[in-house]
Every structure is written in structure tokens, then in C-alpha cells.
Amino acid sequence: MMKPVNFGIDLGTTNSLIAKYDGNKVVVFKNPVGQKETLASVVAYRPDRILVGDKAREYLTKDPVNVFGNFKRKMGTDEKYYVVNIDDNVTPIQLSALVVKELKNFIHSGEVPEACVITIPASFDTMQSNATLKAGQEAGFKHIFLLQEPIAASLAFFNEVAGDSKKDGYWLVYDFGGGTFDAALVHSTEQELKVVDHEGNNFLGGADFDFAIIEKIIVPEIVRQTGIENFEQELRVKYGKYEKLYYEIMYYAEEAKKELSYSSSVVIEFNAELDNKKYEFSIPVTREKINEIFLPIINETIKLLKNVMENNRLTPKDINQVVLVGGSTFIPQVREQLALQTGISLNYSTDPTTSIAAGAAYYAANKYYESSPIEEAPEEIGGEILSTVEFTEPELKIETSYNKSSRDKEEVLLLFCQGAYENKFFRIIRSDGGFDTGYIPLKAKKTEFLSLVPAVSNLFNFYVYDTNYEEIKSFARQLSIMHGQYMVDGQPLPHDISIEVDDIENKTTRLEAIFERNSLLPQKRTLYREISKTIKKGSKDSVIINILEGDKNARPASNLTIGCITITGKDLKTDLVKGSDIEIQLHITDSRVLNTSVFLVMTQQEFKNVFSISEKQISLERLRDQYNDMETELTETIRQFQYNDDDIWEIKANALLEDLHSVKEKLFKLKTGDKSDEKYVIAEKIMRVSQAADKLGGNERISMLVEQYFELKERVLEAINSADFEKEEMRKKLQKIEQSEDSFIRSKNVSFIENKQKQLDELHWDALCNTTSFLISRYVLWRELPAEAFKDYSAARSLMKMADVSLEKENYPEFRKQVFSLTHLLVSMNVNANKDFKGTGIG
Amino acid sequence: MINPIHIMNQLFEMQAKINESGVAQNFERNFNRLFSLFEEEGYIIQDPTGEAYAETRTDCEASISGRIGSKMKITRTIKPIIYQKKDGGSVQLLQKGVVIAENN
Numbered sequence: 003m004m005k006p007v008n009f010g011i012d013l014g015t016t017n018s019l020i021a022k023y024d025g026n027k028v029v030v031f032k033n034p035v036g037q038k039e040t041l042a043s044v045v046a047y048r049p050d051r052i053l054v055g056d057k058a059r060e061y062l063t064k065d066p067v068n069v070f071g072n073f074k075r076k077m078g079t080d081e082k083y084y085v086v087n088i089d090d091n092v093t094p095i096q097l098s099a100l101v102v103k104e105l106k107n108f109i110h111s112g113e114v115p116e117a118c119v120i121t122i123p124a125s126f127d128t129m130q131s132n133a134t135l136k137a138g139q140e141a142g143f144k145h146i147f148l149l150q151e152p153i154a155a156s157l158a159f160f161n162e163v164a165g166d167s168k169k170d171g172y173w174l175v176y177d178f179g180g181g182t183f184d185a186a187l188v189h190s191t192e193q194e195l196k197v198v199d200h201e202g203n204n205f206l207g208g209a210d211f212d213f214a215i216i217e218k219i220i221v222p223e224i225v226r227q228t229g230i231e232n233f234e235q236e237l238r239v240k241y242g243k244y245e246k247l248y249y250e251i252m253y254y255a256e257e258a259k260k261e262l263s264y265s266s267s268v269v270i271e272f273n274a275e276l277d278n279k280k281y282e283f284s285i286p287v288t289r290e291k292i293n294e295i296f297l298p299i300i301n302e303t304i305k306l307l308k309n310v311m312e313n314n315r316l317t318p319k320d321i322n323q324v325v326l327v328g329g330s331t332f333i334p335q336v337r338e339q340l341a342l343q344t345g346i347s348l349n350y351s352t353d354p355t356t357s358i359a360a361g362a363a364y365y366a367a368n369k370y371y372e373s374s375p376i377e378e379a380p381e382e383i384g385g386e387i388l389s390t391v392e393f394t395e396p397e398l399k400i401e402t403s404y405n406k407s408s409r410d411k412e413e414v415l416l417l418f419c420q421g422a423y424e425n426k427f428f429r430i431i432r433s434d435g436g437f438d439t440g441y442i443p444l445k446a447k448k449t450e451f452l453s454l455v456p457a458v459s460n461l462f463n464f465y466v467y468d469t470n471y472e473e474i475k476s477f478a479r480q481l482s483i484m485h486g487q488y489m490v491d492g493q494p495l496p497h498d499i500s501i502e503v504d505d506i507e508n509k510t511t512r513l514e515a516i517f518e519r520n521s522l523l524p525q526k527r528t529l530y531r532e533i534s535k536t537i538k539k540g541s542k543d544s545v546i547i548n549i550l551e552g553d554k555n556a557r558p559a560s561n562l563t564i565g566c567i568t569i570t571g572k573d574l575k576t577d578l579v580k581g582s583d584i585e586i587q588l589h590i591t592d593s594r595v596l597n598t599s600v601f602l603v604m605t606q607q608e609f610k611n612v613f614s615i616s617e618k619q620i621s622l623e624r625l626r627d628q629y630n631d632m633e634t635e636l637t638e639t640i641r642q643f644q645y646n647d648d649d650i651w652e653i654k655a656n657a658l659l660e661d662l663h664s665v666k667e668k669l670f671k672l673k674t675g676d677k678s679d680e681k682y683v684i685a686e687k688i689m690r691v692s693q694a695a696d697k698l699g700g701n702e703r704i705s706m707l708v709e710q711y712f713e714l715k716e717r718v719l720e721a722i723n724s725a726d727f728e729k730e731e732m733r734k735k736l737q738k739i740e741q742s743e744d745s746f747i748r749s750k751n752v753s754f755i756e757n758k759q760k761q762l763d764e765l766h767w768d769a770l771c772n773t774t775s776f777l778i779s780r781y782v783l784w785r786e787l788p789a790e791a792f793k794d795y796s797a798a799r800s801l802m803k804m805a806d807v808s809l810e811k812e813n814y815p816e817f818r819k820q821v822f823s824l825t826h827l828l829v830s831m832n833v834n835a836n837k838d839f840k841g842t843g844i845g
Numbered sequence: 846m847i848n849p850i851h852i853m854n855q856l857f858e859m860q861a862k863i864n865e866s867g868v869a870q871n872f873e874r875n876f877n878r879l880f881s882l883f884e885e886e887g888y889i890i891q892d893p894t895g896e897a898y899a900e901t902r903t904d905c906e907a908s909i910s911g912r913i914g915s916k917m918k919i920t921r922t923i924k925p926i927i928y929q930k931k932d933g934g935s936v937q938l939l940q941k942g943v944v945i946a947e948n949n
Contacts, residue, residue: 035903036941048900057900064913241911246921246945249908253923253943273865411896434928435938436904453901455889459934484934530878585878601874741932 007147007369009118010362011105012154013098013134015074016181016207018043019359020105023367028158028360031108035435039356041104044071045097046440047085052427053440054104063240072181073097075204077137078130095133099140103471106141114475116373117145119366121154121358124186124200142472145371151177152186153195154361155327158352160190161364171322172198174310174346177358178303178336179328181207185307187314199314201306208259208330210299215255215287218295220270223285228276247274262289263332293335300339307344318345326350327357397422400444400466400477407484408454409522415481417448425469430481433461441471454485495521498554499596500561501547501586502624504534504841508760510631511841513561515554516588526589533604534845537578541571545578545843546621547586547600555746555754557635559628559692563685565596566621567611575605584844620681622674627840628688629669632662632695639698651699658698662691696752707755708747714762715740721769727818728772735765774814777821781805784824791829798827850927850940853883853890857925887930891942894922898946905942914948921945 010028012019017040021030030039036056046058046069053061061069067086073094082091102120109115120138122131131148138146152175170191177184184202188195221234230236237244254270261268270285307324311317324346330336331354341348352360401418417428423444430439430452437453444466454460459482466477500513517525537543546568552561571578582604589597600609636659643652665684672680699706715736722732739761746754770776785802789795801824808817860876863869880890891904898907898917904926905919919942926942 036938046900051900053900056906057903060907060909061900061913064909246910246947249910249945250921250923252908273862434936436926436928436941437901438903439901451901453904455928455936458889458930458936461935528877528881530881585874 004370005117005373007115007117007119007145007366007371008363009109009115010149010154010359010364010366011102011118011120011138012151012356012359012362013074013102013120013122013137014043014179014358015072015204016043016179017041018101018105019356020108021356021359021363022109023363028162028363030356030359031105031110033108033435034110034433035431035438037435041101041108042071043074043098043101044069045073045092045100046070047087047092048440049087051440051442052100053438054100057438057440070097077133078127095137095140098134098137100471102138102141102143116143117147117366117369117371118143119147119149119362119369121149121151121362123184123202124150124152124197125184125202126150140470142470147366147369149362149365150186150197151175151184151327151358152188152197152200154358154365155325155352156188156190156195156361157364158357158361159325159349162352162360172316172320173322174307174324175327176303176307176324176331176340177327178330179207180209180330181205183207183303183306183328185303185310187310187316199310201310203302203306206299206302208328211259211292211296211330211333212252212255214295214299215258215292216251219287219291220251220255220285223283224274224276224281227281227283228279230276244276247276250274258287259292259333262287262292263334265289289334293338296333296335297339300336301343303336304339304343307340321346323347323349325352327354329355398426400428402464402479402481404452404481404483406482409485410454411456412451412453413483415450415452417444417450419444419446419448426474427467427471429465429467431463431465433463433480437462441467452481452483454483456485459484495519495525495590497551499564499588499590500550500552500554500558501529501588501844502550502558502842503531503844506534506841506845507764511558511627512757513550513554513556513558516549517590518554524589524591526587528585528587531584531586532845533578533580533582533584533602533843534841535843536580537571537574537843539571539574539577543843544568544570544623545584546624547598547844548621548624548842549588549596549598553751555751556696557631557692557753559632559688560696560753562689563620563624565598565611566624567598567600567609568621568623569600569602569609573607573609574602575607578602578604586844620685622672622676622681623840624842625681625685625688626669628692629662629666629684632688632692633659636662636691636695639695643699648699651703655695655698658691658694662688698752701750703752704750704755707752707759711755711759711762714759714766718762718766718769721766721773725769725772726774726814728768732765732769732772735768739765771822772818774818777818778809781809781817781821781824784828787828792827793829794827798824801827849883849886849888853880853888853927854924854940856880857890857892861922888939889928889930889936891926891928892922893919893926893942893944895919898944903941904938905944905946907944907946910945910947912948916949917946918949919944920947 008023010021019030019040021028032039033041033055042056042059044055044058044062046053046061046065048068058069059071062071070083076094077098079094082093084091106115118138120134122134126134134148135146155175155177156173173188173190175186175188182202182204183206184200186200187198189198221237225233236242237248250272254272258268258270267286267288270287271283273280273282311321324340324344326348331350337348337350398419398421403416405413423446426444427441428444429441430450431437434455436455439450442448442450452462462481462483464479464481466474468474495517496519498515498519499517500515502511503514505512516527516529533545535543537545546566548563549565550558550561551564585601585603587599598611636655640652640655640659643655665687668680669684718736722729722736725732739758742758746758792798801820805817805820805824808820856876856879863872883890893905896919898919909917922942922944924940924943927940928936929939930936
């Protein structure tokens with residue numbers, strides 16, 4: 003079957019890219035390791051592995067006998083590089099093939115392309131072109147098409163920029179990259195694009211601008227402040243005393259260059275210790291100044307561009323436009339000088355970094371090849387705590403062994419190979435992109451340390467390659483290591499540990515998990531919350547920090563209180579105002595001792611407490627609130643069972659209510675400071691009633707609640723879709739509720755599901771309040787209400803007048819605001835004010 | 846919309862400067878608070894200073910000062926490593942750390 007090639011590769015001297023023509027647009031693939039579109043064209047032969055790309059570049063200057071870059075310049079020559087670490091020679095073709103293979107790993111769609119277009123410089127001769135073809139073949143491509151880079155850049159420009167009135171004629175392609183400069187003259191007709199002539203400098207690029215900033219701005223300032231005479235010479239000494247500083251200022255110079263592309267001035271700031279003395283440098287740099295120091299470099303490129311025109315007896319008016327390619331063309335001074343010195347209009351409408359790869363992909367869309375069948379995708383390993391898995395092929399058997407959970411920063415992977423493992427490689431890449439082993443030769447027995455991101459599930463992709471670094475798909479696997487949980491030799495928490503916070507709207511409290519079940523001890527966390535009620539200095543009002551153990555999804559009463567700090571008005575230095583911040587730091591040790599520190603930001607007071615989990619801590623005030631909540635809830639549940647004629651569950655619910663009532667008298671008679679065990683006995687009773695209440699109605703009630711939840715969700719979605727305001731915000735809120743769907747359905751916990759229903763109800767109401775037709779209908783009703791229905795009727799009348807005008811003018815956003823204001827004036831809106839709700843005081 | 850990574854980088858830089866000035870303790874609570882706000886939004890901010898450096902660490906862009914060796918350490922962090930938590934408990938690398946590594 004004939005298929006379009008679609009894949010285009012920019013195999014650059016310093017950086018390479020891969021793109022694909024996908025239907026009607028070009029997608030430039032990103033490196034799964036680090037998510038960058040560009041890959042450094044560098045290969046490093048480290049003692050036990052091969053690295054390709056940015057990581058290899060780090061070693062380029064440090065280990066030149068084993069690390070190779072710029073090999074594109076040697077393509078088509080018989081030059082070989084002797085690699086000390088492998089005691090063998092490698093050719094520029096082999097190195098290029100490794101870069102192309104690495105680019106193939108960028109293709110996230112899982113496709114394995116058999117054909118591609120690779121770009122080459124306009125200056126490449128037949129030998130160099132053939133060498134590029136060979137590199138493509140060694141990288142596993144069966145069909146390769148070559149395309150000159152200036153043509154690729156022009157194609158990207160022609161395809162991505164609208165308007166075709168000036169497509170015929172001459173164009174200049176100005177390609178100023180990180181390390182090289184090329185200028186090409188392209189001629190276009192309706193039928194073809196052709197490179198007429200070109201000039202270039204392989205040692206002129208963006209890095210020269212960074213060096214200029216260091217040399218002309220940073221170094222003179224350091225010398226001025228420190229008086230170190232031979233500083234510049236010393237700075238450049240390999241392994242010299244200022245080497246670390248050199249790398250630091252290289253970074254700042256590059257950042258300043260980038261920032262000055264859109265700002266008129268920047269300040270380069272850094273601290274350094276020079277010759278045992280500390281300095282703080284703050285060096286202002288203006289765009290004017292860098293324009294001056296960049297000019298000689300830019301002039302050099304313009305000279306080459308003009309040479310191309312002169313050699314072909316062309317004047318600026320013969321040229322349609324200069325097409326800009328390469329990262330250095332982002333610099334405003336480059337564009338200004340080009341326009342000024344050539345008088346030709348510039349075109350920088352395509353992304354200069356990716357335009358060559360994009361152009362190659364456009365070209366690839368119109369090239370066809372005969373395709374072969376597709377191979378299958380890898381599968382995931384399931385498993386137990388220690389995973390030992392065998393991957394077997396007729397000639398090769400690989401066994402891996404590793405812990406599926408760890409608390410260490412890295413975890414060891416053991417690899418045992420049998421059979422034909424010689425000259426084959428493996429490679430492991432962590433799926434977030436923060437770890438990559440590079441190509442490592444397979445051995446009979448091999449250990450590799452896998453670095454882990456703390457407290458998350460770390461997924462590693464394991465690959466095996468043949469002698470040509472071609473992946474053997476049947477060995478591809480995903481290894482998963484959970485960090486911080488389920489450690490065999492650590493002590494996991496048996497229950498969730500939560501804090502009780504206020505749910506003002508529903509006049510109740512809810513739990514917020516601090517440490518989740520199975521987290522490994524010790525654990526430490528700081529919570530930042532707001533005070534939900536004002537507490538006057540000297541008053542009896544209090545903030546209660548109630549720490550509970552149990553199911554985080556259950557109601558607080560179902561949990562066991564393990565620590566409690568009560569801060570009353572008498573403890574305060576000043577009033578504690580509603581909305582001020584409270585910081586609660588909790589630390590639970592290996593031996594389950596809970597250290598709590600509470601900091602009131604407004605009064606700058608700290609309260610510390612240490613609880614042993616063997617000692618229960620109970621606040622009488624909270625206990626009474628919990629009793630009242632439980633009583634209300636059970637009464638409501640009984641009413642629902644009566645409504646549904648569910649006699650059996652009604653009897654059970656009544657029995658629970660009776661059980662609860664049995665402690666009422668004692669609870670409300672107890673005095674603060676009572677030394678007896680009574681309050682613990684009552685707390686235990688309330689907890690048991692609460693836990694049993696969650697089971698009332700059995701699975702049928704759960705199923706009904708889940709069903710109601712989904713029906714409600716449908717209604718919320720419809721309401722959001724028909725809303726006229728804040729749709730996106732509401733969709734995000736709905737997504738947030740949906741994210742926990744799995745966990746609350748699995749929890750089979752009544753109060754948890756009911757809580758989610760409440761959240762949906764609130765969102766439903768929000769959606770209605772953001773729908774103009776609903777607001778109009780409410781407004782029409784309210785308009786007819788008598789004066790006593792409003793707290794301030796004259797204010798309500800004046801709002802109604804304004805709303806009438808907005809409605810007449812169809813100014814709905816204004817109308818919405820007025821209706822909202824009117825809502826606050828309704829007496830009925832105050833009926834449920836939380837005057838009786840005391841809560842914890844933590845919002 | 847402001848890119849939160851820029852804010853995290855600025856915070857990191859401010860913290861580093863304050864640490865050098867000797868008044869770090871006065872601001873510790875504020876920095877913890879600020880970083881925890883980002884953590885609540887699912888970001889993980891890591892300062893790898895003092896950690897071992899190896900060529901497998903693609904979470905950092907390193908400049909190697911001095912001679913390379915098998916026991917390298919990160920001695921300076923110019924930009925922190927930033928991850929973002931994804932659904933299912935995994936993470937995505939948002940920003941590589943910019944560091945200087947040296948042989949021990």
C-alpha cells in the first residue's frame with residue numbers, strides 16, 4: 003500500500019528536530035525526556051553507557067575523547083573518531099544515526115515510521131548527501147528523501163503564511179542558529195523551488211552573543227568591583243579557579259540576551275565569592291548597550307548575505323523577502339540591522355526554531371512509499387511487592403527484579419540475561435522525563451539504580467535494542483515503583499489522620515485529610531487555613547483544632563479524636579479576626595507521637611502540643627456539636643425511610659437514635675474540666691452510632707445515592723451548557739468533583755456520597771444563577787413581593803429600577819449583578835444564617 | 846494568565862538571596878507558606894543542591910565544573926526542578942533544574 007511519508011527531520015549541526023504532517027497541520031514532536039522540541043546533536047560514550055542529546059552535551063568539553071558534537075561537518079569524509087571508552091572507532095554516519103534514532107523516540111503516538119525526509123545544508127555535496135542517507139538507513143528508515151534546508155524553510159513559510167501574490171521570484175533564507183550561519187538564495191516559480199547560491203560560516207552562532215555579553219559587560223564590571231587584574235584570562239582557564247562562576251555567568255548572559263529581546267533593560271544579579279571575599283553583583287544591561295556589542299557579529303552575517311546577492315548580480319529590489327530561520331533571529335537587533343542594511347522586507351512569521359523541520363514535514367506529506375505491516379504496542383507488568391519478571395524471546399531471556407515500592411531516593415533494578423545478549427542494549431526512561439539511563443550494553447548480570455520522584459508513582463519505560471540500536475519491540479515493558487508507600491520494612495499508618503474544619507454553608511463540619519492511610523511514618527505537614535469566626539480577646543469563644551483518626555471520607559463523628567487543642571479568647575493577645583490566617587503544623591513520629599504546633603498569624607502566637615496516640619483528647623464543646631449533628635441526620639434518615647415505606651431500615655435507624663439519646667443527658671450535664679471517663683464513653687458511643695448510620699439502608703441505599711448522584715450530574719452538565727456566564731469556571735468545578743468519583747463510589751460511604759451530592763447541588767444552583775432566562779424568571783417573581791419581604795425596601799426598589807433599565811437595554815451582565823444584589827436584600831435569604839453553628843473556627 | 850513557573854523561579858531566587866543574607870529565619874514561615882500554595886496546586890518544587898549528580902539525571906541541565914568523575918555532586922542550583930502531579934499519582938517534569946555539578 004502506498005502511504006505518504008509525513009515525517010520530516012531537521013538533522014542539524016548543533017540541534018535536531020522531528021515533525022510530522024498530520025492531516026492539515028505540522029506537529030513538532032517534543033522529547034519525552036524534558037519536553038523540549040530540540041535535541042542536541044551530541045553523542046557521549048560514557049564508561050558504561052551511550053548518551054544522546056542534551057545530557058551528552060554537558061560532557062562535550064570535559065571529555066572530548068569520548069563525547070562528539072558537530073559531526074555533521076564531517077559527513078561524507080573518511081574521518082573516524084576514536085572512542086577511548088569503547089576502544090573502537092565511530093564514524094560521523096554512526097553518530098548521526100544515533101541522533102536520528104533518538105528523534106524517533108520523540109514520536110509519542112507510538113507510530114514506527116518507515117520513511118522520512120531528512121534535511122541537508124545547501125552546501126552538501128553528493129558524498130555528504132549519501133552519508134546522510136546512510137545515517138537515515140542505519141537509524142532504521144527504509145525510505146529516505148533528502149531536502150535542502152533553505153528549501154525546507156521556504157516551504158514552511160509558503161505553507162504556513164497566507165497570501166501567494168509574491169511567491170514567484172528570488173528569496174533569501176537567513177539561517178542564524180546556535181552555532182552556525184547560512185545564507186541561501188532561493189528561486190521560486192509555480193512549479194519548483196530551487197537553491198541558486200549560498201554562503202555560510204560554521205563557527206558563527208547565537209553563543210557568540212552570550213560570549214560578547216560576558217566579555218564586554220559582565221567581566222569589566224567584575225574587574226571594576228574586585229580589582230582582580232587578570233580575571234578575564236583566569237575565567238577562561240579550563241579547570242581554573244573561576245570555572246564554576248564562568249558557567250553561572252554563561253547562564254545569566256543567555257537569560258539576559260533572551261529577556262532583552264522583549265524588554266528594554268535587565269539587571270544581571272548574582273553573588274560570588276572571589277579570592278575569599280564575598281561580592282554581590284547587580285549589573286544593569288540595556289538593549290542599547292547590547293545592540294552596540296552585537297553589531298560586529300551581525301555585520302558578519304549581513305556581509306555573507308550581501309555576497310550571495312552580489313555573486314548573482316542581484317540588488318535588494320530583486321528579492322521578495324528575507325525569510326528568517328534559527329533561534330538567533332529572535333534578537334531584535336538582528337532584524338533591525340537586516341532591514342536597515344539590506345532594505346529588503348523581512349519575514350519572521352514562521353517559528354524560526356522549528357521551520358526547517360516543519361518544511362521537511364510539508365515536503366514529506368507529498369512524498370509516498372510502499373509500507374509494510376505495523377508492529378504491536380507494549381503491555382504493562384502487573385504485580386506484587388517484589389516484581390520478578392521474565393521476558394523471553396527464542397534466543398534471549400531477560401529477567402528483571404526490583405521493589406515495587408520504595409522510600410529511598412533510588413531503587414535498584416537487577417537484570418539477568420541468558421542467551422544472545424551480546425551486542426544488545428537496554429535503556430530505561432522515567433515517564434516524567436527526569437531520568438534516562440541512555441543505551442547500556444546487556445550483560446549476564448547487571449544492576450542499575452533508578453532515581454525516584456518522592457511520594458508519587460514512578461513509571462519507567464524499559465526498552466531493549468539490537469546491535470544497530472534498533473528497538474526490539476517485544477521486550478518493551480513498563481515498570482512501576484511507588485515511592486513512599488507500602489514499604490515492607492516501614493510502619494504505615496493504619497487509618498487516615500484528618501483535621502476537622504467548618505463547612506459553614508451546610509452548618510456542619512467535615513474532615514480534611516492530613517496524612518492518608520498507608521503513608522509511611524514519620525510524616526510532617528503544614529496546613530494553612532483561615533479563621534472562620536471572629537474571637538474576641540478575653541471571650542469564651544474558641545478555635546478547636548481537632549485531629550481525628552479513621553476514614554477521611556466519613557463524617558467527623560465516625561472518627562476517633564486523637565488530639566485536640568482549644569484556643570479560647572482568654573489565650574489571645576489581641577482579637578482574632580475572621581479571615582485571618584492560621585498555620586497548623588503536624589508531625590507524627592515513627593512511634594506515632596503526634597506533635598502539633600499552631601501559629602496564629604494575626605496575633606503572632608504559637609501554641610504547641612504533644613499527644614501520644616494512646617491518650618485520647620476530647621473537646622466537650624465539639625462533642626456536643628457532633629451529638630446535635632448526628633441527631634439531626636438520623637432524624638432526617640428516619641423521615642426518608644418512612645417516606646419510602648422502608649420499615650426494616652426505619653426500625654434500625656430508630657434503634658440507633660435511641661442509642662444516641664441514651665447519652666444526651668449525661669453529655670449536656672458534663673462540665674468542662676470533668677476528670678471522669680464519662681466524656682470518653684460518650685465519644686465512643688457517638689462514634690459507633692455514626693459508623694452504624696453510614697451503613698443504614700445497606701447496598702440499596704448506596705446504589706440509590708449513586709444513581710441520584712449521576713442523575714444530578716447530568717442535570718448540572720445541562721445547566722452549565724445552557725448557562726450564559728462563567729461556563730469554563732463551572733466546568734472546572736464539575737471536573738474536580740468528577741475526579742473523586744471513583745474513590746467515593748468505591749468508599750460505599752453514605753455521608754461521603756451525600757457530601758458529593760451537596761457539592762453538585764451547589765454547582766447546579768451556581769449554573770442557574772449564571773443563566774439569564776433563570777435570572778429573569780426569579781426577578782419577575784421577586785418584583786411582585788411585598789415590601790416586608792425585603793430588608794430594605796427602598797434600596798430594593800432602586801435596584802429594581804436599574805434592573806428594569808438593564809433588561810430593556812438587554813445589558814444582561816449588568817442585570818445579573820443587580821439581581822445578585824437584590825438577593826442579598828431578601829429577608830428569606832437570611833433564614834438559614836448560621837447563628838447557632840459554633841464549629842471549630844477553622845475554615 | 847501569569848505562568849506559575851516564573852513565580853516559583855522568582856521565589857526560589859529570593860529565598861536563595863535571603864539565605865545568603867543571614868536573615869533567612871525571619872522569612873522561613875513565609876517561604877514555606879508560598880511554596881505550599883504551589884504544592885496544593887499540584888506542583889513539586891525541588892532544590893537538588895547537595896544531591897548526587899549522574900548522567901542519568903535528565904531532571905537537571907548541568908554545567909560540570911572541574912574534572913568529571915564518578916562521584917559528582919550538585920553544588921549550586923540556579924533554577925529548581927519543577928514537577929506537576931497528574932491524575933493517577935504520576936508526575937510530569939515541567940522545568941529542568943539548572944545546576945552546577947562538581948566532583949567530590
